[in-house]
Amino acid sequence: MTAQIIDGKALSKQLRVGFRERVGRLVEQGVRPGLAVILVGDNPASRVYVGNKVKACEECGVRSLHVALPADTPEVEMLARIAQLNADPTVHGILIQLPLPGHIDVRRVLEAISVHKDVDGFHLYNVGGLVVGNTIFPPCTPYGVQLLLDTTGTEVAGKNVVVVGASNIVGKPMALMLLQREATVTICHAKTRDLAQHTILADILIVAAGKPGLIVPQMVKQGAIVIDVGINRLPDNRIVGDVDFDGVKEKASWITPVPGGVGPMTVTMLIENTLRSAERSLQASPADDYQDWEAPVLKAV
Numbered sequence: 001m002t003a004q005i006i007d008g009k010a011l012s013k014q015l016r017v018g019f020r021e022r023v024g025r026l027v028e029q030g031v032r033p034g035l036a037v038i039l040v041g042d043n044p045a046s047r048v049y050v051g052n053k054v055k056a057c058e059e060c061g062v063r064s065l066h067v068a069l070p071a072d073t074p075e076v077e078m079l080a081r082i083a084q085l086n087a088d089p090t091v092h093g094i095l096i097q098l099p100l101p102g103h104i105d106v107r108r109v110l111e112a113i114s115v116h117k118d119v120d121g122f123h124l125y126n127v128g129g130l131v132v133g134n135t136i137f138p139p140c141t142p143y144g145v146q147l148l149l150d151t152t153g154t155e156v157a158g159k160n161v162v163v164v165g166a167s168n169i170v171g172k173p174m175a176l177m178l179l180q181r182e183a184t185v186t187i188c189h190a191k192t193r194d195l196a197q198h199t200i201l202a203d204i205l206i207v208a209a210g211k212p213g214l215i216v217p218q219m220v221k222q223g224a225i226v227i228d229v230g231i232n233r234l235p236d237n238r239i240v241g242d243v244d245f246d247g248v249k250e251k252a253s254w255i256t257p258v259p260g261g262v263g264p265m266t267v268t269m270l271i272e273n274t275l276r277s278a279e280r281s282l283q284a285s286p287a288d289d290y291q292d293w294e295a296p297v298l299k300a301v
């Protein structure tokens with residue numbers, strides 16, 4: 001039997017209807033949510049993703065501020081821009097599009113973003129929150145995957161989940177989020193020996209390796225849920241994931257397409273986090289644990 005498609009584009013569209021209503025309520029209370037997107041250099045894929053983020057803001061009524069900096073921007077200038085945005089009360093979310101040019105210390109600039117505005121969820125404080133199970137801003141891609149999984153009606157607790165890829169922005173946070181939901185989680189990565197011996201046991205297989213065609217039907221358990229996070233542009237300009245979609249869909253029970261699966265959900269969850277941040281700004285006293293937090297690295301700069 002052919003797998004059912006988990007449609008990230010359709011789910012995104014549905015969620016964004018609710019977002020517009022939330023923006024309306026915020027505006028009534030005098031707050032127009034604002035998102036600042038910092039893009040350094042001219043990586044073509046990053047430009048597409050930033051374009052998608054700006055469009056999503058427009059669609060939902062969120063004000064977007066696109067900060068485009070040349071590839072040779074000194075780190076100290078980026079830190080100064082981030083400090084300005086941290087202090088700007090009309091900005092509720094700040095993100096730095098990754099990857100960054102090599103001369104910039106990624107951790108240093110990510111740690112410079114106020115934890116109150118860290119809508120990508122990449123600040124160490126939010127990462128720590130994920131480890132103990134109460135992060136305020138879950139990272140957008142794993143957050144989107146979690147919602148996509150929920151649409152299948154599958155109970156995650158007790159399931160064997162295999163995550164292929166151990167990046168800081170997808171694989172590791174994904175594993176932590178599913179562990180929090182009581183799945184039995186295995187993380188595979190570039191040094192994993194005999195990948196198939198792990199993937200074949202997965203009730204839920206999440207692939208974020210950046211390798212087109214990595215997962216073929218023989219590596220997939222009959223009836224598994226397969227989530228493809230990979231986005232690879234082929235020489236003929238086609239975009240494909242890490243999973244052999246046509247083959248694997250004959251074995252899986254549910255599968256995400258590429259494009260139109262996880263990608264749009266990444267952008268949608270960014271808007272969700274931005275709205276959450278704007279809503280938090282209205283609370284008389286935001287969560288106490290965030291009140292006085294200042295990253296040590298900020299003092300060092």
Ligand SMILES: Nc1nc2c(c(=O)[nH]1)N[C@@H](CN(C=O)c1ccc(C(=O)N[C@@H](CCC(=O)O)C(=O)O)cc1)CN2
Nearest residue numbers: 048049052095096097098120140259260261263264266
């Ligand atoms: N600061 C961040 N940088 C990066 C992140 C992130 O979450 N925060 N993730 C990825 C890229 N990414 C978001 O920035 C992203 C990837 C894919 C899509 C998307 O809409 N994909 C479409 C296809 C788009 C195309 O290439 O034509 C799809 O899958 O349907 C959006 C955002 C790395 N950097």
